Structures are given as C-alpha cells and as structure tokens.
Amino acid sequence: MDIKSAVLQLSSIAQEARLEIFRLLVQVGTEGLPAGNIGERLQIPASTLSFHLKELSHAGLVNSRQASRFIYYSANYEAMNGLLVYLTENCCAGEGCNPITACKTE
Amino acid sequence: MDIKSAVLQLSSIAQEARLEIFRLLVQVGTEGLPAGNIGERLQIPASTLSFHLKELSHAGLVNSRQASRFIYYSANYEAMNGLLVYLTENCCAGEGCNPITACKTE
DNA sequence: ACAATGTTTCTATATTTATGGAAATATAGA
DNA sequence: TCTATATTTCCATAAATATAGAAACATTGT
Secondary structure (H helix, E strand, C coil): CCHHHHHHHHHHHCCHHHHHHHHHHHHHCCCCEEHHHHHHHHCCCHHHHHHHHHHHHHHCCEEEEEECCEEEEEECHHHHHHHHHHHHCCHHHHCCCCCCECCCCC | CCHHHHHHHHHHHCCHHHHHHHHHHHHHCCCCEEHHHHHHHHCCCHHHHHHHHHHHHHHCCEEEEEECCEEEEEECHHHHHHHHHHHHCCHHHHCCCCCCECCCCC
C-alpha cells in the first residue's frame, strides 16, 4: 500500500453520502446491492449517486458487476483490510500492540 | 460514533501531508513529537503544518500537550480504534467476521 | 422495433480545502 | 527586559469537490 492509494481510499469515504454507501455495502455482504436500491434506501438522486459510486469504485473500496439490467455494487473487503492495516502499521513504538485483524476475506 | 464525527476524522487523514503526520505519530507512540520536529522530518513549512495539526486535533485523532516551549502532538489511539470499529461494524451480513481489534490503549 | 426501466455522462454552479509568506503570539533563558 | 526559539493566526490565491437536472446510453421484455 502506498500513501497515494491510501489517501484516495480515505478520501472516497471521507464524505457523508459515500460513507453511508460504504457502510451499507460493508454490512450487506459480498452479494452487494444494485445502484437503484442503494439510492432508494439512502435517498440520493441517481446522478449524485452515480458520481459517488464512481469515486468509491475508482478508489477500489467498492466493486461492481453487471447482472442483467442492474449493476450490483459491493464492498471490497480485501481493500478495506489493507487500508486498516496501513493505518495501524508499526504502531505504538513496538510496545506490544495487537496486530489488526478485521473482516474475513476467505 | 456518529457519521459526522467519522467523516470529520476520515477527512482529517484523507490528505497526503496529514496522513504522513498521523502515521508518524501512530508509530512514534504515546509520547508524541513537538510540532517543529514533525515539520523537520516531513519537510512541511510551519504555517502549513500548523494548519494540518489543527485539522487532526479538531477531528480528535491527535492530542497535544504543552511542554515548556514545545507543543507535543501524539496519536489518539482510542479515537483511531473507534473509527476502525465504526468502519467494520456489523460487517459481512453476520457471516462470522472477526470483530476488529487494533492498538492497545491500556 | 418499441417501450420501460436502470444507470451514467454532461453541464453549470456553489462550496470547501490547501498553500505558504508575513506578522503576531507564547515561552524560557541570559 | 531583551533575545532567541517555537508555534500559531491572518490573508490571498489556487485548486479540488459536491450537487442535481437534463440528456444520453444500455439492457430486457413484448
């Protein structure tokens, strides 16, 4: 993980609408949700939602796949874990910190 | 943790200079470093550094304490852990994810 | 081919954020 | 009190980001 990617990923979730989207997808699991469904749940206009989903995808924290007429968006758990590890790397001057463990990515 | 605080904290580290500062402080431990020392290590002009340190403090990810002529800045490990927990909360639709554990805060 | 539905791109505008020099404000030692 | 050092505030400018309507594009069922 390099710092530019980390900043890109953090920027992508450092915004209220996008953090809501991301947390929703994290909670929903690997299946994900179609864009329209996300917009409906969070009350975000289609074009605004599309803009935010692009930010999240571009940063790599969210994946997308087409399924018939729908585009499913889902959390990228590996990327999320990578980011969390990066933030806590070599922490606390070697004073016996627990290394971070987060979501399974099987 | 509410979403506004989380966005504030994420915004505070979603910037290259500030992420460098934060990671440095995370690695350095609870003792922290004086502002000038941080600026020297990371080659950041004093006024710019001051602006960024204020952002980090204001978000609560960094603490400061005065010690004679110096102001020591240090990572707020509890806040950091709180943020990481918030991001991974209720993740993966209950499919047996490990709950996150990060830095000790004793 | 046509209509219905889902999603994105284009566009303009408003808002927020980052930068660093110069001046101001602490703190402490002589 | 005078001086040196540490840090912050003020300021103007430059750059990046968020918003959402309208139009365009894609996919599927009839």
